[in-house]
Structures are given as C-alpha cells and as structure tokens.
Amino acid sequence: MATFARSGRGWRPARTGNRAAAEDLVQDAWLKLEAARPEQAIDNPVGYITRVANNLVADHMRKERRRAAIDGEIADLLWDDVDAVSPERALIGRENLRTVRAALDELPEKTRRIFLMNRIEGIPHRRIAERLGISDEAVYYHIRRALEQLAALRDDLVD
Template identity: 40%
Template sequence: MPESPLVQAFRENERDLVQFLVARLKSAFAAQDIAQELYLKVASLDGHEPVRNGRAYLFRMAANLAIDHQRRENRQVELLAEAQAWLADGQEPATPERTLIARAELRRLERALAELPPTTRRIFHLSRFEEKSQREIAAIVGLSPTAVFKHLRNALDHLAKVRDP
C-alpha cells in the first residue's frame, strides 16, 4: 500500500522536525519521542482531506505536540513541588500504621474506579491523569461537553461516597 502524501512529507522532513523539536524542548530524547508520536498521528490520518502544504502542517503539529509535552512537564513539576511542600508542612513521617491505612484507602479507591462504567472511567482518566479539557475529552470519546461533565460528576460522586462512607 502506498504511503500517504503526509507520511511521505514526514519522511522527507523528519531530520528537520527532530532538530526543530530539540531546539524547542532542549532534549534529544524528548524530541525523538515527540517525532515518533507525530509520525503515529500522521500515519493514522490516511483517508482524510489532503493537506496543501505538508511541511507547514507537520511543523505546526510538531509545535503543538511540543507545547503539550511542555505543559505536562510543567504540571508534573508543579505537582511534585506541591507534594513536597505538603510533606514538609509539619507532617509526621510515615509510620507502618499510616502506610497501611493509606494503602487500604488506595485499594478502596482503585476498586471504586473499577466499578465505574468504562466510558466514565476513561473520561475520568483523561481529565485527571492526562489533564484534558472537557472539550478535548468530548472530541476524543465522541460525546458532548455536557455529557462529559455529567460523567465526571458521577465519577467524583462515586469516589467521594467510597472515600467518606
């Protein structure tokens, strides 16, 4: 099966795309990962409308993926700083008892997540772990933003009931 024009454009511009990503991300490893993600996205676009300027389209996609990557990285740094501040904020060191209690609560929440319908569980994951907006989630799962909101509310209500019996 012949390659799509966009996949061909990717192959022709791959070196330039990786250099562009290295300059943006300051990491050759991250640039390679993003370039691979870009290739997978481009390869999955077979059958879509043709793109007039494949090179420009690829660089725009690469820039968007780099921005998403940087946002995830920044969020992880924020969460780590938050966790460290919380841990250092006069908290007692973990004891075996506290560890057991925390593990039991974690298992209870994992079971509660498993009880959710698959669509609700996926929406919750996209929202809380992949930091997608309700609009982005709606596009991914094929529902309206209102339906996504309702799924999220149901998931949070269910988890709250399990956490606070």
C-alpha cells in the first residue's frame, strides 16, 4: 500500500512525502477495512485494499492542498507589505537593534546570560536552573528583570 522513495534524507513516503502522514493513512485504512463488513466475499481483496488506500491518500492530498491555499491567503492578508523593506526601514531596524543590544549590555551578566539562554536559544527555565545551579524562581526573576528593562525602552524605539 505505502510505497517509499529514496531521498537525500533517507526513505520517505512516495505519495505523501511525509512519513507521519503516511503512517496515519495506513492506520486510517486499517480502521476503515476493519469496520467494513461486506455481505459478500470480495473477488479481489488486494485491489479492494489498494482502492481504499488510494482514496484515503487522494482525500489527504486534497485537504493538504486546500489547507495550503488557505494558509497562503491568510499570509497574503496579514503580511502584504512585509517584504517591501525600504532602505529607510532597514536603517531604522539597525538603529533599533543597536538600542536593544545596548540595553542588554547594561544588564548584569547573569541576567543577560539567562535571558539570552531562554529567549534566543529557547532553553526552558528548568534546564537553565539545572545548568546554573539556581532555582526556577531565580531564572524567572532574571528573565522578568530583563523584560522590564526592554519594556522601558520600547517607547524610545522608532516604528
């Protein structure tokens, strides 16, 4: 039922391009076949199973295309002018970045380090606490302290 093709990253499902989606479709096919109790014998069981699988894949692909089209429409509505960055906007962005960097440089070293670990590197509070040998509450305190300082300069940033 599921065929796989070799790609640069290993084996991937040939029709869906997504291993998780293919596994879900196999499960759906199994449930559909389990629920089907035909009154008479099926002349070609392999053909029947193939047809069920093909229909599920076609339905899935149709839904994915529709979802992608809707996502594209939403992105067009929300981000219409985002890509149109003028030289002036780029300069303003660089100035704002310098202002934020300066504010971060003014923070105590430990506070800045914890803030960057959490907000830039995406490390959760608990893991930061474990790495630095401090409590979760202390991590929260340092991040809150950094955010308060950045919030204070928010009004000074140019739009």
